[in-house]
Amino acid sequence: MNDISREHLASRLRAVAARDQSALREVYELTSAKLFAVCLRILATREEAEDVLQEVYVNVWNRAASFDPARSSPITWLVAIARNKAIDRLRALGPRASHTPLPDDDSIADGTMDALARLEHGEEHRRLRACLGELEPRTRLAIVGAFFGGATYDALAQRGNVPLSTMKSWIRRGLIALRGCLER
Amino acid sequence: MSDLPPRPPPDDGDEDMLAAEYVLGVLDADARRQAEQLLREHPGFARAVAAWQERLGPLADALEPVRPPEQVWARIEAQTRPGGVVRTTRQEAGSDFWRWLSYGSMALAAASLAAAIFFAYPRGPTPVQVTALSSQDGRTHFTAVIDVAGREATLVPQSAWTAPGRVPELWLVPAGGAPVSLGVFDPSQTRRIAVPSSVIDAIGAGMTLAISVEPPGGSPTGQPTGPVIATGTVQAL
Numbered sequence: 001m002n003d004i005s006r007e008h009l010a011s012r013l014r015a016v017a018a019r020d021q022s023a024l025r026e027v028y029e030l031t032s033a034k035l036f037a038v039c040l041r042i043l044a045t046r047e048e049a050e051d052v053l054q055e056v057y058v059n060v061w062n063r064a065a066s067f068d069p070a071r072s073s074p075i076t077w078l079v080a081i082a083r084n085k086a087i088d089r090l091r092a093l094g095p096r097a098s099h100t101p102l103p104d105d106d107s108i109a110d111g112t113m114d115a116l117a118r119l120e121h122g123e124e125h126r127r128l129r130a131c132l133g134e135l136e137p138r139t140r141l142a143i144v145g146a147f148f149g150g151a152t153y154d155a156l157a158q159r160g161n162v163p164l165s166t167m168k169s170w171i172r173r174g175l176i177a178l179r180g181c182l183e184r
Numbered sequence: 185m186s187d188l189p190p191r192p193p194p195d196d197g198d199e200d201m202l203a204a205e206y207v208l209g210v211l212d213a214d215a216r217r218q219a220e221q222l223l224r225e226h227p228g229f230a231r232a233v234a235a236w237q238e239r240l241g242p243l244a245d246a247l248e249p250v251r252p253p254e255q256v257w258a259r260i261e262a263q264t265r266p267g268g269v270v271r272t273t274r275q276e277a278g279s280d281f282w283r284w285l286s287y288g289s290m291a292l293a294a295a296s297l298a299a300a301i302f303f304a305y306p307r308g309p310t311p312v313q314v315t316a317l318s319s320q321d322g323r324t325h326f327t328a329v330i331d332v333a334g335r336e337a338t339l340v341p342q343s344a345w346t347a348p349g350r351v352p353e354l355w356l357v358p359a360g361g362a363p364v365s366l367g368v369f370d371p372s373q374t375r376r377i378a379v380p381s382s383v384i385d386a387i388g389a390g391m392t393l394a395i396s397v398e399p400p401g402g403s404p405t406g407q408p409t410g411p412v413i414a415t416g417t418v419q420a421l
Contacts, residue, residue, distance in 0.1 A: 021264055028257060033249035040250055042209075053252055054259050061264040071234045076241030083209060083244075091213040115246035125242040143208065147243050150209040175204045182239055 005030075009074035010067075017064035024061055031075065032057070035082040041111075042086040042150040044093075052089050056082045087150040112145045131181035139174035146171060203232035207240055326414060328393055330379075337377045337393075339369060350397045355408060357392040368402040 009030060015023035035056060039049040059081055067077050119129055132140050146156060157167035205211050206219040222229045329338045339354065352371050355363040356379070369375040396403070397410035 021261070024264060025257070025261075028260065032256070033251050034244060034247070036252040037247040037250045038244055041247060050252060050256050053256055054263070057260045058263045061260075068234075071231070072238060073241075075244075076237050079241045079244045080207070080237045087209050088216070091216065115243075118248070119243070119246040125245065128239070128242050144243060144246075146208050146210050147240055148247070152212045153210045154212065156210065171205075171208070171210060172201060175201065175208070178239065179200075179204070 006073055006075070010069050013060075013064050013067045013074055013077075016061060017067070021061075024057065027060065027078075028057055031078050034075070035078060038079060038082045039086045041148045042083070042090055048089060048093075049086070052086050053082070055085050059085065083150065090150055112141055112148065115148065116140075116144060127182060131178050134181055135174050135177060139170050139177075142167065142170050143174045143178070199229055200232050200236075203229060204236045207233060207236040326395065330393075335379050337366065337379055339375050339377065347397050349400070350410065351400055351402065352395045352413075353398045353402045353408070353410075355394045355396065357394060363394065363408055365402065365406065368398065368400075 009027065012023045012027050012030075016027060032053065036049060036053050039052045039056075040046065043049045043052060056078075060078065063081075067074065072080075116132070119125065119132075132144070135143070142156065142160070145151075151159070153164060153168055153171070156171075157164040160167060202219060202222075206216065211219060219229075219233075223233060326339050330336075331338070337354070351368045353368045354366040354377060356366060357363045364380075366377045366379065369377065392415055394408070394412050395414040396408040396412045398408070399410075403409045
């Protein structure tokens with residue numbers, strides 16, 4: 001999202017904070033497809049993703065005043081709300097969530113690779129792409145897969161067939177490396 | 185609203201890693217709750233979380249966007265309508281009801297819309313639920329007292345009816361189903377309404393109580409035809 005639309009979205013959020021429901025509608029029109037995709041990756045069913053998406057925008061309606069443009073860009077603020085609500089729902093569903101079989105490591109890897117390829121071909125986020133590129137492939141996959149799926153360390157370790165401590169160590173080292181690279 | 189013991193802030197290195205893990209989404213439910221408590225109590229941690237959200241957030245651009253179905257906006261609109269608070273999700277009402285609800289409210293734009301404040305408490309030997317149906321300016325228009333055991337809903341008007349030539353009709357909307365009429369009533373008097381057993385049985389799944397504005401004698405079609413001016417949720421105790 002370029003600077004013009006960043007400012008536009010920020011101004012719409014200010015209007016939402018002032019109880020302008022048509023501004024909420026506009027925020028929804030601009031961002032719901034992205035946030036729905038985020039929810040769909042985390043939750044097992046479309047129905048759950050729809051429910052969470054509804055919660056997200058009601059939350060935006062109630063919390064728009066807490067958006068701080070100095071601290072966040074509007075879209076990452078929205079993505080964070082969506083991811084938090086979806087992950088909370090995933091955690092709450094607990095064992096029920098695994099009534100559908102967990103995707104195996106290969107299909108998650110494919111999905112993640114496709115997504116990374118999409119990121120590669122975009123114009124934006126050059127620095128993030130470059131920094132992800134500096135990671136070892138399995139670390140990159142673990143981090144990006146974790147971001148998209150919202151699975152716990154435990155689930156990731158089981159899925160990747162490695163000890164928990166190994167998975168934690170991969171991801172933590174990857175996060176430290178990312179932070180160092182992004183701050184350069 | 186924290187029931188966890190206060191947690192000292194972790195040292196800087198640990199704090200930043202915890203923030204990263206929270207944002208990445210790898211923490212289990214307990215650890216998430218603790219991180220959220222930290223978020224509320226420690227501004228440094230909140231700043232660390234915001235920074236990681238900015239670092240990792242752009243990954244969401246790698247996902248192919250997916251348009252959500254129309255009824256999602258209809259439900260959001262119903263829940264965020266100024267003065268209208270309807271605390272239900274898709275599971276508690278059929279999707280047709282939600283479309284109808286949002287159209288009804290637009291038709292009634294200028295008139296007062298109702299907010300539903302739901303609370304339930306056991307009173308004496310028979311538990312009842314009380315739903316206050318009030319408008320944008322905070323005035324309660326009806327109070328519904330639902331006696332599940334006695335299979336009755338009592339509607340108590342709290343203010344003057346403002347739709348001349350029209351009457352209110354009460355509906356119960358079971359989860360995933362179509363509205364069931366409980367009849368029209370005189371908006372100037374307390375009215376006790378019998379609730380059919382089949383409807384009572386369905387309450388376990390949660391339902392919505394609604395009042396629409398209808399021509400005298402009630403809806404000619406068996407489904408709401410006029411705008412909905414009040415809603416509330418009924419839940420199993």
